[in-house]
Amino acid sequence: MPYAYDAPPYRLPGQIAEAQAATRYMYPLGVMVNRNGQRFVDERSAVGNLTYAKLGRSILEQPGKWALQVFAGNEIGKLHEGYRKDSTVVHGDSLEDLEASFGLPRYSLTRAFADAIQESASLKHWGLSYGSTMPPFLGLKVACGLTFTFGGLQVDRQANILDEDGQKIPGLFAAGEAVGGIFSENYPGGAGLLAGTVLGLRAGFGCNTVL
Ligand SMILES: Cc1cc2nc3c(=O)[nH]c(=O)nc-3n(C[C@H](O)[C@H](O)[C@H](O)COP(=O)(O)OP(=O)(O)OC[C@H]3O[C@@H](n4cnc5c(N)ncnc54)[C@H](O)[C@@H]3O)c2cc1C
Structure with a gap:
């Protein structure tokens, strides 16, 4: 920015x-x-x-x-x-x-x-x-100014962190800034907190329970 x-x-x-x-x-x-x-x-x-x-x-x-x-x-x-x-x-x-x-x-x-x-x-x-x-x-x-690095850990839709082979690492989750690959090169303002909230809820409570 x-x-x-x-x-x-x-x-x-x-x-x-x-x-x-x-x-x-x-x-x-x-x-x-x-x-x-x-x-x-x-x-x-x-x-x-x-x-x-x-x-x-x-x-x-x-x-x-x-x-x-x-x-x-x-x-x-x-x-x-x-x-x-x-x-x-x-x-x-x-x-x-x-x-x-x-x-x-x-x-x-x-x-x-x-x-x-x-x-x-x-x-x-x-x-x-x-x-x-x-x-x-x-x-x-x-x-x-820095808005995002656009880098971070790879996760699946339930916020499980994936290893280099794309496999879930059991019991390890990420959300928010720690996650990469959601935005790239550009970003629509306001979507950062939304993405963090969605994956954070999924990581904390499980996708089917909350969303
Ligand atoms: C200038 C700017 C403007 C933005 N505006 C918007 C906006 O208008 N709307 C929107 O939706 N998003 C916006 N974003 C994006 C949004 O701020 C982020 O998506 C969001 O803050 C990510 O939350 P987070 O909890 O994952 O990470 P962070 O908010 O970065 O929180 C991480 C926390 O971890 C702490 N920490 C780091 N390392 C350690 C350690 N080793 N031990 C203990 N604590 C540690 C840090 O101090 C920090 O408090 C903006 C980002 C920037 C930079």
Whole structure:
């Protein structure tokens, strides 16, 4: 997921609120570019809940392993508090201001917004219009945050852990983060706790009793 560039190493579960405030999920309201000022994902290809998990990897693939989120006009007021407190935030009256502040090629942000508006206008999906890209502007740096490793133990539908030959290991169960193979490359937000709950109940009480 896109995550605060300057986030300290929070300790969970004690600092869950702080860790949550460092998420940078609101990219569908603006554009995301790399340090060359180039967009590298379609910010609005689906609702954010279906794109945020895989975007961490996309950011890691960019030069310097960071990206810039840029928002304009009324969209700025919709950003959550974590955005406003971010130490990398830069405000500007023009996109050229932000290009200069972040060392991006001149007019690269203008091009990025124009591309995003054109995509939206071509009805590929909902999105930005010229009206939603008026000054002021706000930009901030983001890094890769980890949602899942996508790895883990192989289990069957009743949460029994399987050995390398695919055979049940008697009396050994797994659920939640310890399980691999449920999600791969991407993840629909909210499904993690659901998967953990389903397999956890099956492991604890047996599939036929509870579900
Ligand atoms: C940033 C982020 C946002 C997420 N948002 C959502 C969401 O909105 N909705 C959703 O459904 N899912 C979400 N998920 C996924 C969800 O959080 C996980 O699927 C869920 O927390 C997994 O639960 P778990 O109990 O298996 O593992 P964890 O929650 O990771 O719990 C494992 C616990 O074991 C402890 N532990 C580890 N090693 C040891 C050890 N050796 N001895 C003792 N204790 C140990 C850890 O400290 C931890 O407390 C999100 C995940 C992340 C990272």
